[in-house]
Amino acid sequence: MDRLSHYERFGFTRAGRILTATIRAPGPVNAVDARLHEELATLFTDLARxxxxxLIVLTGEGRAFSAGGDFAWFEEQVRDPRTFRAIAPDARRIVQTLLDCDKPIICRLNGAAAGLGAxxxxxxxxxxxDERAVIGDPHVKVGLVAGDGGAIIWPQLIGFARAKEYLLTGDLLTGAxxxxxxxxxxxxxxxxLDAKVAEVAERILANPRWAVRWTKVITNQPLKALVAQMMDSSLAHEMLSNLAADRAEAVAAMREKRKPRLSGE
Incomplete structure (x- = not known):
């Protein structure tokens, strides 16, 4: 496991040919901070190798999968937009390498998943x-464009009308x-949850390895084409939204647990 030994925000366990990667970020909800974001940019390449x-099982420790961004990190990005610009290459790599990994990946959604976590x-x-887990993409609630891949994947799964409703409101929905x-x-x-994950994993692993992997490869090709088409623009618009006055106000309001006083700027 030498390739994985340097990770600080993940723990790894094995059961036969199944490798479980568990998000272990500081705080109760595995929020994405600078270190976790950096590790996500290399994780899926290392898992593929x-x-x-x-087969990979991806899950979170405790009561959450990964419930959005760390607010101290958000405040740093507002104060110094250069820090936001600096993470764009890693943001692109996270999505690209996840889709490039040819091993099947099962998400064990044990709790809240929001923003990049979703x-x-x-x-x-x-x-x-977990039927009681909540999932959503509340980028807009913290003043950001859903530029980390949410605007790409949500419409592919539930159609444009439903996806836009959830992306534009930032509403969460239950697992059920x-x-x-x-x-x-x-x-x-x-x-x-564990029994269902094990059941699906067993059914996948019962099939020939390369038939499974290469079926995933070709199935992901349209998604990878969308990423190539949309990701740069998505990240550029997200960086622009980080400069807006309402971004700073939205973060402050969330931090202070109050309604934001939005100016439209």
């Missing part, structure tokens, strides 16, 4: 959620509702 696994979950190949509309594959009670 791991010779001892054929994007990562939804870019996995099979998403199995997400399964009902086709955003995730399955939603089960919490005490059945």
């Amino acid at each position: 791991d010779e001892d696994s054929d 994007t990562i979950a939804l870019l996995c190949d099979v998403i199995i959620a 509702e997400a399964a009902r509309i086709g955003l995730v594959n399955h939603a089960v009670p919490a005490d059945q």
Whole structure:
């Protein structure tokens, strides 16, 4: 496991040919901070190169999968927009390398997934959620464009009308509702989550390795084409939104647990 030994924000366990990567960020909801963002940009390449696994399970530690961005990091980005500009290459790499990984990835959605956390979950190949977990992309609520891949993947899963409603409102939905509309594959009670993940993993691993991997490769080709078409513009618009006055106000209001006083600027 030498390739994975340097990770600070992930823990790794093995069961046969299944490798589980668990998000372990500081705080109760595994929020994305600078270190986690940096590690996500290399994680999926390292998982793809791991010779001892054929299937990846991606999950979160504790009560959340990854519930959005760290607010101290947000405030740093508002104070110094150069820090936001600097993460754009890694933001692109996260999405590209996740889709490039030819091993099947099951998302074990154990709890809240928001913003980039939701994007990562939804870019996995099979998403199995705790029915009480919540998922959504509330970028707009913190004054940002949903530029990290959310505007790409949500319409592919639930259609443009539904996707735009959720992306423009920033509303969250439960795992059960997400399964009902086709955003995730399955939603089960919490005490059945591990069994369902194991069942789906076993069914995938029962098939010839390269047939599975290469089927994933060709199925992801349209998504990769969309990423190539949209990602640069998505990130550019997200960086522009970080400069807006309402971005700073939205972050401050969230931090202070009050309604934002938006100016329209």
